[in-house]
Amino acid sequence: xxxxxxxxxxxxxxxxxxxxxxxxxxxxxxxxxxxxxxxxxxxxxxxxxxxxxxxxxxxxxxxxxxxxxxxxxxxxxxxxxxxxxxxxxxxxxxxxxxxxxxxxxxxxxxxxxxxxxxxxxxxxxxxxxxxxxxxxxxxxxxxxxxxxxxxxxxxxxxxxxxxxxxxxxxxxxxxxxxxxxxxxxxxxxxxxxxxxxxxxxxxxxxxxxxxxxxxxxxxxxxxxxxxxxxxxxxxxxxxxxxxxxxxxxxxxxxxxxxxxxxxxxxxxxxxxxxxxxxxxxxxxxxxxxxxxxxxxxxxxxxxxxxxxxxxxxxxxxxxxxxxxxxxxxxxxxxxxxxxxxxxxxxxxxxxxxxxxxxxxxxxxxxxxxxxxxxxxxxxxxxxxxxxxxxxxxxxxxxxxxxxxxxxxxxxxxxxxxxxx
Numbered sequence: 001x002x003x004x005x006x007x008x009x010x011x012x013x014x015x016x017x018x019x020x021x022x023x024x025x026x027x028x029x030x031x032x033x034x035x036x037x038x039x040x041x042x043x044x045x046x047x048x049x050x051x052x053x054x055x056x057x058x059x060x061x062x063x064x065x066x067x068x069x070x071x072x073x074x075x076x077x078x079x080x081x082x083x084x085x086x087x088x089x090x091x092x093x094x095x096x097x098x099x100x101x102x103x104x105x106x107x108x109x110x111x112x113x114x115x116x117x118x119x120x121x122x123x124x125x126x127x128x129x130x131x132x133x134x135x136x137x138x139x140x141x142x143x144x145x146x147x148x149x150x151x152x153x154x155x156x157x158x159x160x161x162x163x164x165x166x167x168x169x170x171x172x173x174x175x176x177x178x179x180x181x182x183x184x185x186x187x188x189x190x191x192x193x194x195x196x197x198x199x200x201x202x203x204x205x206x207x208x209x210x211x212x213x214x215x216x217x218x219x220x221x222x223x224x225x226x227x228x229x230x231x232x233x234x235x236x237x238x239x240x241x242x243x244x245x246x247x248x249x250x251x252x253x254x255x256x257x258x259x260x261x262x263x264x265x266x267x268x269x270x271x272x273x274x275x276x277x278x279x280x281x282x283x284x285x286x287x288x289x290x291x292x293x294x295x296x297x298x299x300x301x302x303x304x305x306x307x308x309x310x311x312x313x314x315x316x317x318x319x320x321x322x323x324x325x326x327x328x329x330x331x332x333x334x335x336x337x338x339x340x341x342x343x344x345x346x347x348x349x350x351x352x353x354x355x356x357x358x359x360x361x362x363x364x365x366x367x368x369x370x371x372x373x374x375x376x377x378x379x380x381x382x383x384x385x386x387x388x389x390x391x392x393x394x395x396x397x398x399x400x401x402x403x404x405x406x407x408x409x410x411x412x413x414x415x416x417x418x419x420x
Contacts, residue, residue, distance in 0.1 A: 040064045040073040046248035058234035060158045065268040068275030084130035100128035116269040136162040138223035140231035147252040152268040160231045162221040273407040279400045283374040305351035319348040357382035361397040376404045
């Protein structure tokens with residue numbers, strides 16, 4: 001997997017305009033995000049997807065709701081040129097860096113609802129470049145679903161500038177970016193905003209325009225039919241590219257939810273809420289045969305050495321090995337049948353077959369109606385360093401269980417289209 005992160009592997013040409021390897025670009029980000037961000041596209045699409053995306057003459061970002069904080073995992077060349085940000089300043093960041101004082105909070109709420117409901121949205125928004133220049137855009141957001149399990153694997157945000165109707169002005173900034181050619185790349189700019197701080201659900205926000213400063217006092221602009229069509233065309237091109245390169249890996253994507261394997265699709269809002277819990281844990285679905293894993297935290301992946309796509313859909317017993325105590329496993333199964341919590345110490349194995357003593361805690365998680373929606377399993381390496389707050393492993397596990405229960409019940413109170 002790491003070999004796929006070199007410059008040729010992610011499809012950046014080895015010429016004067018090529019970008020550095022993704023691994024080097026993520027060196028400055030939060031260490032806990034670095035590997036998930038680097039693997040986000042590589043785990044789903046073939047290694048040449050980045051080059052293909054760069055061929056699309058549009059400005060857009062791709063984000064991953066399965067990573068804590070819903071970070072940006074791809075930024076097009078057009079976006080970087082228009083926004084003034086470098087790639088290392090964008091990858092792994094939350095989209096709120098593009099927000100400004102004049103951002104309409106009602107529009108933010110509309111975007112939040114679109115993400116929670118995992119649907120496409122077009123809306124006019126004001127956004128800001130790195131130098132503080134405000135600009136209006138038509139923001140077009142759409143989810144990308146994995147065919148095998150029906151879950152949202154990425155969100156794509158496309159933006160098209162909304163020009164003033166009263167004056168035929170083109171700013172010097174616009175001419176600088178498009179060279180006066182009038183191409184879509186000229187005025188297009190895509191910025192993705194995930195308003196992670198406004199509540200339990202995420203928000204995505206993009207703003208763009210072509211004019212100069214002083215737009216805060218200007219009334220909201222409405223996009224023309226031509227601008228709306230331009231956004232749809234760009235979105236279709238991006239989706240077609242992602243679909244093609246996903247077929248090469250066998251992990252096919254679609255713009256519609258369609259689960260082939262019958263694996264439970266967790267709402268992306270719940271995924272983002274769970275991503276804020278910085279401990280090793282997984283969720284399993286007791287309504288499906290063999291109770292497969294439907295969510296795995298980044299810390300669990302770091303502990304075990306597995307990637308997310310190697311974990312999701314598997315039985316929760318795959319960490320066991322030849323020396324795992326069968327009596328302890330029987331105790332866990334009995335607690336599941338009785339629908340109550342269980343805490344044990346058992347020998348587990350990482351992907352590289354190294355073993356560790358796992359302080360394991362499993363508990364049922366009920367939704368707002370009292371029905372068991374998931375089982376949460378919390379894992380802790382017995383030899384790991386102690387918690388900085390002095391909490392015992394058991395208290396930390398109870399904290400994780402409590403946080404998961406709050407996230408699940410909060411989402412089930414305001415249920416979206418997912419069955420959860």
